[in-house]
Amino acid sequence: MNESFKALSDPTRRQILRLLREKDRTAGEIAEYFDMSKPSISHHLNALKQAKLVIDERQGQHIMYSLNSTVVQEVMGWFLELLGTDEDDNRDKGRDNP
Amino acid sequence: MNESFKALSDPTRRQILRLLREKDRTAGEIAEYFDMSKPSISHHLNALKQAKLVIDERQGQHIMYSLNSTVVQEVMGWFLELLGTDEDDNRDKGRDNP
DNA sequence: GATATAATTAGATGATTAACTAAATGACTA
DNA sequence: TAGTCATTTAGTTAATCATCTAATTATATC
DSSP, rough: HHHHHHHHHHHHHHHHHHHHOOOOOOOHHHHHSSSSOOHHHHHHHHHHHHSEEEEEEETTEEEEEEEEEHHHHHHHHHHHHTTTTTTGGGGSOOOOOO | OOOHHHHHHSHHHHHHHHEEEEEEEEHHHHTTSSSSOHHHHHHHHHHHHHHTTTEEEEETTEEEEEEHHHHHHHHHHHHHHHHHHHHGGOOOOSOOOO
């Protein structure tokens, strides 16, 4: 979970996620959208992959990246909790402060 | 928005948000929950404040911190967009899977 | 005013990170 | 198998970041 948030903290990586939301793309296609070297994009893709926010699959010469909606949903679950939109509301019943 | 994600990328800061979700707390109260110097906590609180994720208000000698749900919701909006749970769905007519 | 408490700001340091170039790997095609 | 395209890995560098201690600001009380 920490890795997910770390991955999301970079604007380039968030832009990559938005690109992948439209459709699956290869590393090369993704790199075209940025004014940055391909190795740098590869590094960002790896960060997203470590965080399980994207899935990669080799297709012959290319490597296809796609969004992993499951994990995105998990991260969103954290936010929902933060807003009290969850079962979470009965957790501070017996709670007293230190 | 970038600042919000940066702020969320640190586990200490996310923990602080969870503490504030329960109730408003002073900087000192928050610091008690962590094995970390008060200046460090102050630094984290400032990051959250810059990101507008929390609001601070002086109450006499203390400074009270509280969660800014509005901005948390904005960030969540970003996620919803990413999952296509939004009005966003008429933007990519030619998509192939549901 | 003097002093105590709450919290922040300043300045320093070690760790992490994002970016680059150059080199390596993997896979297709002649 | 040589050549080429796609992508990643290695190694480096500069910037950012989390943390600390020490000093400062702000408020309350005596």
